[in-house]
Amino acid sequence: MERRPTITDVARHAGVSKGLVSLALNDRPGVNADTRARIRSAADDIGWRPNAAARSLTSRRTSALGLVVTRDPSIIETDPFFAAFIAGLEAVLSERGQVLVLSVVPDADAEERTYRTLAGDGRVDGFIITDLRRADPRVALVAELGSVAVTLGEPDVPSPFPAVRREYEHGIDDLVHYLADLGHTRIAHVAGNDDMLHGHARREQFERTAEALGVRAVVTPTDFSPEAGASATEDLLGTDPRDRPTAIVYGNDPMAIAGMAVAQRLGFRVPDDVSISGLDGSQIGRHVYPALTTLDNDPAEWGRVVAATLLDLVDGKDPVDRTLTPARLIVRGSTGAPLRNPA
Amino acid sequence: MERRPTITDVARHAGVSKGLVSLALNDRPGVNADTRARIRSAADDIGWRPNAAARSLTSRRTSALGLVVTRDPSIIETDPFFAAFIAGLEAVLSERGQVLVLSVVPDADAEERTYRTLAGDGRVDGFIITDLRRADPRVALVAELGSVAVTLGEPDVPSPFPAVRREYEHGIDDLVHYLADLGHTRIAHVAGNDDMLHGHARREQFERTAEALGVRAVVTPTDFSPEAGASATEDLLGTDPRDRPTAIVYGNDPMAIAGMAVAQRLGFRVPDDVSISGLDGSQIGRHVYPALTTLDNDPAEWGRVVAATLLDLVDGKDPVDRTLTPARLIVRGSTGAPLRNPA
């Protein structure tokens, strides 16, 4: 097996010193243009690529970003966010010669261990913190580890790190208004994990708007899993018809899909007997019947902006918060006016 | 900002040479038990962790595995396989101190570039090759790059690498038998990408079994996207009732869900007017109405076995192919006997 060419091989081929090769190939100033070109073609000729480990050892940069996803294995599969989010990250990372180190861990203990390992072993230059929780320990942990991060959303703890956020309040406001305008007076919210900041904020906004409109609101917190969405729906629809909600807003699309299935199995027509809405968007929501009303999110946009923000931070630029375009209400067939006489 | 402790710090604390620290902490023989214990506690005291780059430079091991996923961004989001697959990989990797470098790329060009970058820069010790295609160039590419890989399934090109496979043929056979036994005589298959080996193999097995049973089979190849599943379904159900299939088997669950929605929108009852089956399993399939008949796959099991196989290979053990438990038919509400007089 032939040895991979090193910078010394390039230097020999180009008839220069390896120090100069390093300068030339890293686009540093102070190299004669001809020499630079000669070095470059020598490198191409022998197919040289800088070794990441060697470079990292001196530059103290790994050119890698860490994403640690903490989700129960059964929930991660149905979460429509991550795949597109990662594709968005990747679009920026590959362009800038960076890689993504991904971990999927089952619980908070494994999560902390993974952060410590990734930072302690010097494997990544920074972290992407998703699914912020209340009093999230990860912000302080990353700081303690001497690393940096970007958070998706604004943490409720002091954070030295830039945040990327999307305005969701108006979207929820629009959604509840839209349902109230259709004539719904009892609207349930099968909320996501209330310990997660985004789940919590959406629930609060839902309650605020419902109260402002004089709509009767019932909130059931869950864990974002379709199972939980299904069982919450059974409870809601099993109540006395006079108390029963005529519209249900779910914390994410998979729960909404599961809830819609329960409603249909119990003989409720959607949307005539009960209107169903997701939150957070998804591709599959367009393809169920009836198609799911939801609030759009654009996971790929999240990914692109988060990656760019974190790379700038790692490059020593001043951290700047970024705000994405607000979530927009997408009305599809799963919501409509409530029928006077339910089946 | 305080400097991270190095092996020299540990050596000083323990009063030994750094060479000995290396031997002791890597469980190499020839170190006095007391000394080893002393070194270990010194390392713990000052919180030392070996730097991955430095270690990689001498050991020529990165302790990282590469996974390059080539999917159109719109399809990756709905694919139920990857999230759980990655969680399965991770379960093994974290236990063995390895990390996963993940890339999501849009097309074959970006794919090749990514393999070259990851291997050329010495960022990973080996690759995980999913979604094998016909005459897949990646097997030769990885070999050319001097790296190693594990393939999910058996490539149709000569491969020096171990393969992990799951027996799918019997499951498909069972599924078609099951449908034929219910009385279906016209069964369509909305197949996945026919350029992908698993999609192709499943289609062939479907056709073989259908022919053996004297069932009329119609096959539509697609790209695995829910959109394609939906439009294929419109075509199939728009035909003359005497030609119309009474059962449709989709290449994956998202397509089946989209197809079921189309059927329902067109006024077909599922399963009375048309039976719907997925393939490949998914969590969300349990939570649509009616729940989706499918063939189970266990992405997490794939992940665990693939990771273990690749790590063994990287460790220099002889490559051994592994075969997972066969895919099993899971009958749910979306399939049933065809009604004599369709609506």
Added chain:
DNA sequence: TTGAAAGCGCTAACAA
């Protein structure tokens, strides 16, 4: 069983 020294491939001083 331990220490000393060399070197992995690169970057970054500093000289020339």
Added chain:
DNA sequence: TTGTTAGCGCTTTCAA
């Protein structure tokens, strides 16, 4: 503008 020389933090000889 270019060459020389030290390291970065670790593993691995080779001596002692």
